[in-house]
Amino acid sequence: MHDEVTQPKIVLIGNPNVGKSVLFNVLTGSYTTVSNYPGTSVEVSRGRCRIADRTYEVLDTPGMYSLMPITEEERVARKILLDDRPHILLHVVDARNIERMLPMTLQLIEAGQPLILVVNILDEAERLGMKFDLPQLQKNLGIPVVGTVMKRRQGLDDLQRIISSYQGPPPPAEPYAADLEADIVRLAGFLTAEYPLGARATAILLMQRDQEVEELVQREEGDGFPLIAPVLHSIKFSRRADLNLQISLERKRHTRKMLDGALSQEVADQLPFSERLSRLAMNPITGVPLLLLVLYFGLYQFVGNFGAGILVDFLEGTLFEEYINPAAISFLNGLTDTYWLRELLAGEYGLWTLGVRYAIALILPIVGTFFLVFSILEDTGYFPRLAMLVDRVFKQIGLSGRAVIPMVLGFGCDTMATMVTRTLETKRERVIATILLALAIPCSAQLGVILGLLSVVPGSLMVWLLVMIGVFLLIGFLSAKVLPGDNPVFYMEIPPMRLPQLRNVLVKTLTRMQSYFLEILPLFLVASVILWAGKMSGLLDVVVEGMTPVVTALGLPPQASAAFIFGFFRRDFGAAGLYDLQTAGLLSPTQLTVAAVTLTLFVPCIAQLLMMKKERGLKTALAIFFFVSLLAFSTGWALNKFLLTTGILS
């Protein structure tokens, strides 16, 4: 036991999947133990190694992305740094992604940690055309740097030599921009206790609102904290909008400086295809046409024409209509002579006719094709680039690129996307995103049905698209003007672009289809029962009659009321109702376009309404509900008048 206490510690730290565990195993051999970090379920590996006649205790920490923890793993990794006071800290980075990982090295230097940088996976980086001058990097950083290919034990001797001759903590960190540096120095000057991460790094974490560090400072400073609190509050307030962005940009600037002369890459025209595509996707001049191509081939051709057209025609028109429905309806009708029960099972709004048929024959092929495209795009890493691309436009409507996450997810399901709006930074941004999701983002099934229906009418899809984009931008712009608050700042690390992996895409698509189907089938069945009960009691006729003046004011046939009522249960249910109207030949091109626009803008479904109430409160949810309803019908009415007057779709 005494031996353990006196042994110097080597702690391994770094992002996940950079080869830390391989290095740990290489250093320690088989003498290791794995145990949960006290009070957590996070596993930490410990072992021993002997280097130049000295025994070290070696700890392999969970992966972390920065000194500011978000997950429990990162919290444990930082706690090890704070509590275990390593003799040597090995920061392991993946050479291929060194530019993304070096900011943490700079943070560790800032924190005065006894640091050695291990640039691992050098072989694959060199294969990608990256050429490292590690002595230059060592000179730039002021800490020992060793290049390794740990799976082949390449660089192990050098690493052991550097460990055995390690001289001490790194030099002082480089200053940030003058104004930021002044705040850091001012705050650090108030910190009188001795902090494991040093006064400078502690001050920066305080400014970044790190709760744990603030509690630590309160404890350590005791009676002195009331002197620090107003200074801290004033810095936090004056830098509330962009502190994290500024720190991130400063670290990126330092990273580039550190890599200057230490890393050379092949010239731009020899960059890997993925890197060139990545740049094209984020550049507005090339990114917008690329986005249009993705929408055209991914959504219009594949989801709209193939999923909602060919697949639905086959499933609904051939398989169900000709083979399954006659047998199923005959079987269900044979079960009973009771009229109401027959209606419930296989009548106009029956469980089979409406619930099962809509879910399997109409919605499933559409969401299946949508989720396939979605998973492919997701697996390539396109979405973060889309976020960067639309950030400038989104800023005009009070949102930031971060809002791409709920918006993109909204095309899958608006209810879940409404919940994800909680990740947006400001209340204003959350409210605007909630309004836009309720209004102008159709869910995948609704989108698929609408694309499928409108693509057969020349010009109709273009009118629908222009109205949707116009309403999205106009309402977003007006909301941003009306709602007070700061403009959000968005930044994110862009992960590498990659070829989609077939297994990933298939598993993600099937998982999404499975959960979607299990979610909608019971809801469709319940909606069928409610509609059936409404029909049997006559209540449905009353509601349809009540809606008829509104629907006819839009120039639609009275039967369209049912689609709107369906739409309140589920957006996709309403879209399926529209499909039935169209296939029954009840809608002219103008009526079809007006119905599609109104139904897309129409009130959020019950589930989304409940989620809005949960996330934004009852008052805001009801306000959005009534606003969206009014706007949907007003837009439908105006569009009908416009199309009839101009005769565009006649």
Add this chain to the structure above:
Amino acid sequence: MICGFCSKEIPDEVGLNSCGGCGSRCRKIHCPYCGYANPAPGKLLGRLLQPKKKKEES
């Protein structure tokens, strides 16, 4: 699991516990770093997703 948006690794412990927020039975894992909703495969699909990793671990 790697987040489909930010590509950061979502710790196993985050699992499905972080979800259930919308009251539906969707199986999703919300990334703690960016909030993106990742699909959480069931047992069978999950096994298909990570067979190599398991072999390496054993």
